[in-house]
Amino acid sequence: NAGVTQTPKxxxxxxxxxxxxxxxxxxxxxxxxxxxxxxxxxLKLIYYSxxxxxxxxxxxxxxxxxxxSTTEDFPLRLELAAPSQTSVYFxxxxxxxxxxxxxxxxxxxxxxx
Amino acid sequence: KNEVEQSPQNLTAQEGEFITINCSYSVGISALHWLQQxxxxxxxxLFMLSxxxxxxxxxxxxxxxxxxHSSLHITASHPRDSAVYICAVRGGADGLTFGKGTHLIxxx
Numbered sequence: 001n002a003g004v005t006q007t008p009k010x011x012x013x014x015x016x017x018x019x020x021x022x023x024x025x026x027x028x029x030x031x032x033x034x035x036x037x038x039x040x041x042x043l044k045l046i047y048y049s050x051x052x053x054x055x056x057x058x059x060x061x062x063x064x065x066x067x068x069s070t071t072e073d074f075p076l077r078l079e080l081a082a083p084s085q086t087s088v089y090f091x092x093x094x095x096x097x098x099x100x101x102x103x104x105x106x107x108x109x110x111x112x113x
Numbered sequence: 114k115n116e117v118e119q120s121p122q123n124l125t126a127q128e129g130e131f132i133t134i135n136c137s138y139s140v141g142i143s144a145l146h147w148l149q150q151x152x153x154x155x156x157x158x159l160f161m162l163s164x165x166x167x168x169x170x171x172x173x174x175x176x177x178x179x180x181x182h183s184s185l186h187i188t189a190s191h192p193r194d195s196a197v198y199i200c201a202v203r204g205g206a207d208g209l210t211f212g213k214g215t216h217l218i219x220x221x
Contacts, residue, residue: 033208042117042199042211058208090156098203099144099163104156 002026006091006105013081013112021076021108023091029103031094032074034058034066036087037107043090049074050097081112115140115204119212127220132187134215136200139181143203147174147185150197150214159185159198190219 004025013019025032030051035043045058049068063085065077074093078085091105116139126132136145147159160167160174162183167174171190176183187194195218201209 040213042213043201043209044211045208048208088154092156098209099161101158101161102146102148102209103158104148107154107156109154 004091004093004103004105006089006108008108009106010109011111013078013110015081015083015112017081018077018079019081019110021078021089021091021110023074023076023105024072025074025093025103026072027093027095027103028071029093029095030071031097031100032068033092033094033102034064034074034076035090035092036060037090038087046076046089078110083112086110086112115142115202115210117200117202117210117212119198119200119215121215122213123216123218125218125220126190128191130190130219132190132194132217132219134185134198134200134217136183136185136202136212137181138200138202138210140204141178141181145176145183145203146201146209147183148199148201150199152196156199187217192219192221195219 007022033048034046037043047066049055089108094100118137120135150156162176171188173186197214199214200212
C-alpha cells in the first residue's frame with residue numbers, strides 16, 4: 001500500500017497562474033481532506049469529501065476548488081493564484097471521518113510570487 | 114468554534130528525560146488526535162482518543178474529558194523523537210481543529 005500520494009512536492013507559481021495539486025489514496029477510504037499549514041499556525045481545512053461525488057467547504061475554501069469523481073482521487077485546484085496561497089498543503093484520508101485515524105500525504109510546498 | 118491550546122510551544126530536553134506535552138480545548142469533543150510532524154514535513158498519526166489512556170511503545174496519551182485536557186508523554190526520550198507534536202480535536206462536523214504544535218528537540 002502506498003497510502004496517500006500527493007504531487008508535486010514543490011511548486012512555484014506566478015500570481016494569476018492556476019494549478020492542480022494531485023492526491024490519491026489506495027486504502028479505499030471514503031473521507032478525504034485538504035489542509036493548508038501556514039508558518040506558526042495550526043492546519044486549516046480547505047475542503048473535504050465524504051465519498052465520490054460529494055464535497056464540502058472547510059474553514060478556508062476561498063480561491064480553491066475540488067472534485068471527487070472516484071474514491072481514490074481528490075485533486076485541489078487553485079485558480080488565479082495569489083501570494084496569500086503560499087503555504088504547505090496536505091492531503092489526508094480516513095476510513096470513517098474525523099474520529100478515525102488520519103493518513104497524510106507528504107505535503108506540497110507552494111510559493112506564489 | 115473550538116480553541117485548541119498546546120503547551121509548551123517549544124521544548125528542549127536531554128536524551129532520556131520524561132517529556133509531557135499538553136493540549137487544552139474549549140468546547141466538548143468526540144475525538145482528539147495526536148500527530149507527529151517530522152523535520153522533513155511529513156505528518157503521522159500517533160493516537161486517536163475519545164476517553165482514557167492509550168500507550169504505544171514509549172508514547173502514552175491521556176485525555177480528561179471533564180477538564181477538556183489531554184497530555185502526550187514520551188518516556189526515555191531519544192533524539193529521534195525530535196519533531197513537532199500536534200493536537201487536533203473533532204467537534205461536531207467532519208473537520209478537525211488543530212493546535213499550533215509543540216516543537217520538541219531532544220539533545221544527545
